[in-house]
Amino acid sequence: MAFDYEYYLRQDKMPHIWCPGCGLGVMLKSMLRAVHGMGWKKDDVVVVSGIGCTGRIPGYVDFNTLHTTHGRALTFAIGIKMVKPHLNVIVVGGDGDMLAIGGNHFIHAARRNVDITAIVYNNEIYGMTGGQVSPTTPHGWRTTTTPYGNLEPRMDIVEIAMGAGATFVARSTVYHTGQLEDYIKKAFEHKGFSVVEVLGHCHTGLGRRNKRPSAVQNFQWEKTVAIPLKAMEKLPPEKREGKIPMGIFRDDKEKVEYTEIYKELMKKAAG
Amino acid sequence: MSKKSDLKFMSGNEACAEGALYAGLTFFAGYPITPSSEIAEYLSAQLPKRGGVFIQMEDEIASMGAVIGASLTGAKSMTATSGPGFSLKQEHIGFACIAEVPCVVVNVQRGGPSTGFPTGPSQSDVMQARWGTHGDHPVIAVSPTTVEECFTEVVRAFNLAEKYRNPVIFLMDEIIGHMREKVRIPEPGELEILSRPRPTVPPEKYKPYDESFGDIPPMAAYGEGYRFHVTGLNHDETGFPTNNGKIIQRTEERLLRKIEANKEDIIKVVDMYADDSPEVVVITFGATVRSARAAVRTLRDTGVKAALLALYTVWPFPETQVREVTEKAKLVVVPELNLGQLIYEVERCASADAKVVGVNKINTEPITPVEIINKVKEEL
Incomplete structure (x- = not known):
């Protein structure tokens, strides 16, 4: 039977604002299937976002929803989770939102290991504001604020999450929808701070200035650029060039989750 | 007559923290900054004991974000800071204004601008308290003059925040914050404690900014079955963004009116x-x-x-x-x-x-x- 997306969507808020061919719809559907797979009640799910195209997801989904300020969604989410740890808190954001203006919050949320899932849509650009360079834009690429090409190196979201101490880290793409759903569900199942980077695209904001103007070209790119982690390890260094590994990079079940630690502290402090 | 045990010798910062607990504080997020840090230190010891949450966040902006998230989940929430940190919190104070999220923001003022003079007394955030965040917005700022009033007035600050669904600035200064004086701790029930108006309608009829209830709409909490939406964008009474200029103007006028029309209740001289x-x-x-x-x-x-x-x-x-x-x-x-x-x-x-x-x-x-x-x- 076909999946009933409508059960989870606020249908009166459709149509959404995203461009035809955007990968965000693919990501959202994968996320909803994963939520369904968890068997969570809608009343027990909170979806929090910052600003940007990805930031509009909460408005479309029939959960407890919060559309916060640019980059700061994780801080609100921590407040929610600490007050009601039984709620399932999902934070969605783009690369600019989560890694540039929200970079500090991302690092510290990962370090604390609060049981929140961060789903990061990486389209390598600021889409909503019209295609300005972001921390994950490839070096040399043209954007509306790098008309001569991007001077800066790109940031690796997985590496940042790993370095900061996130206890579940995965990367998939909007082409690999089955795998994406699986990773998001595994992230939900994980007790601790989990990060799923979703490699996507913005063909209108970035692709059309960099010889990848159509949605199909971009899905093709996602299909070929992302290499399973194990396959990547077997590739000789010269063939790894330009490829992006996908897979589960970390699944650490040892590190104790923050709300659990806090519960222990409350018992201890109360004597 | 007060019992001897009710009398405490404490600093203004400690009295503020203790008063917040009396008012029903169950969530505090903060970031260290002189001369306010004792508030966070005091609450880091007290809140876990009394069933509440204390968390030191990575910066002032994050503290204010966590406070709003906690308040939306039903907790009476507070943060404490001083001038430079107060500047950083302004982004989220604006969010709390437009989304009508009750919370208390303590600002133990110090000299400025910028890093200024961290350990010196100042009252230079009068205008920042009013106009610190961008756009037209409603503001309540309460200021104590003694250590004991740090206790009683912060209770009033919480009551106003809850009653009017608005952030309240608790405008202290370094003198009161660090001064030690006698404080009589009121008995439970002695001071009036108010909580936000709660929805009385079933979830399917609930609108987070329902104007049919007057200027201060009832407020549900996350996780109670209401599944409402909150945004920092201009929104209509359902809480969802709107581009309708008439609704935008009407809503913002209501935000200002809920303070302006209740000045008699809010103002204390x-x-x-x-x-x-x-x-x-x-x-x-x-x-x-x-x-x-x-x-x-x-x-x-x-x-x-x-x-x-x-x-x-x-x-x-x-x-x-x-x-x-x-x-x-x-x-x-x-x-x-x-x-x-x-x-x-x-x-x-x-x-x-x-x-x-x-x-x-x-x-x-x-x-x-x-x-x-x-x-x-x-x-x-």
Whole structure:
């Protein structure tokens, strides 16, 4: 039977604002299937976002929803989770939102290991504001604020999450929808701070200035650029060039989750 | 009669923290900054014991975000900071204003601008408290003058935040924050404790900004079955973004009106000798009230018909109270630990026949009674 997306969507808020061919719809559907797979009640799910195209997801989904300020969604989410740890808190954001203006919050949320899932849509650009360079834009690429090409190196979201101490880290793409759903569900199942980077695209904001103007070209790119982690390890260094590994990079079940630690502290402090 | 055990010798920062707990605080997020850090330190020990959450966040912005998230989940929430941190919190104070999220933001003022003078007293955030965040927005700011009032007034700050679904700035200063005085801890139930209006309709009929309930719509919490949406964008009464200019204007006017129309309830002033047709009126707030009290008494001893108006609510500005007390005055003196901020409001509202002068100081020392007295003598 076909999946009933409508059960989870606020249908009166459709149509959404995203461009035809955007990968965000693919990501959202994968996320909803994963939520369904968890068997969570809608009343027990909170979806929090910052600003940007990805930031509009909460408005479309029939959960407890919060559309916060640019980059700061994780801080609100921590407040929610600490007050009601039984709620399932999902934070969605783009690369600019989560890694540039929200970079500090991302690092510290990962370090604390609060049981929140961060789903990061990486389209390598600021889409909503019209295609300005972001921390994950490839070096040399043209954007509306790098008309001569991007001077800066790109940031690796997985590496940042790993370095900061996130206890579940995965990367998939909007082409690999089955795998994406699986990773998001595994992230939900994980007790601790989990990060799923979703490699996507913005063909209108970035692709059309960099010889990848159509949605199909971009899905093709996602299909070929992302290499399973194990396959990547077997590739000789010269063939790894330009490829992006996908897979589960970390699944650490040892590190104790923050709300659990806090519960222990409350018992201890109360004597 | 108070029992001996109710009496505590504590600092203003500690009294503020203890008062917040009395008001029902269950969530505090903060970031260290002088001269407010003792509030966080005190609550880090107390909240886990009393079933609440304390968390030190990675910065001031994050603390304010966590406070809003917690409040939306039903917790009475607070953060504490000082000038530079208060600047950082402004982004989310605006969010709390537009999304109508109750919370208390303590600002133990210090010298500025920028890093300024961290350990010195100041009252230089009068205007930041009013206009710190961008856009038109409603503001309540409450200011204590003694350590005991740090307790009682922060309870009032929480009550106002909850009642009006608005952030309340608790405008302390370094003098009161670090001073130690006797505090009588009220019995449970002795001070009135208010909580936000709660929805009475079933979830399918709930709208987070339902204007049919008046200017202050009932507020559900996350995880209670209401599944509402909150955004910092202009929104309609369902909470979802709107591009409808009429709704945007109407909603923002309601936000301002819920404070403006309830000024009588929100504003608190305490006067001395105001009903004696004073010719000299001293108007101030916070720690400077202490020096002003002494100055007014001394002036009266020397035959000057002086009065004091102490502003416990700084915002909304007590316009009527200032107008009335200055009606017969020749001279209005506004001592404040800055180079002239409150005086703009006093000038706007005071009797046109009165000369309004400031006593201003930013040399890291408090304003003394003698300085106020000398100013009066110089002007009379």
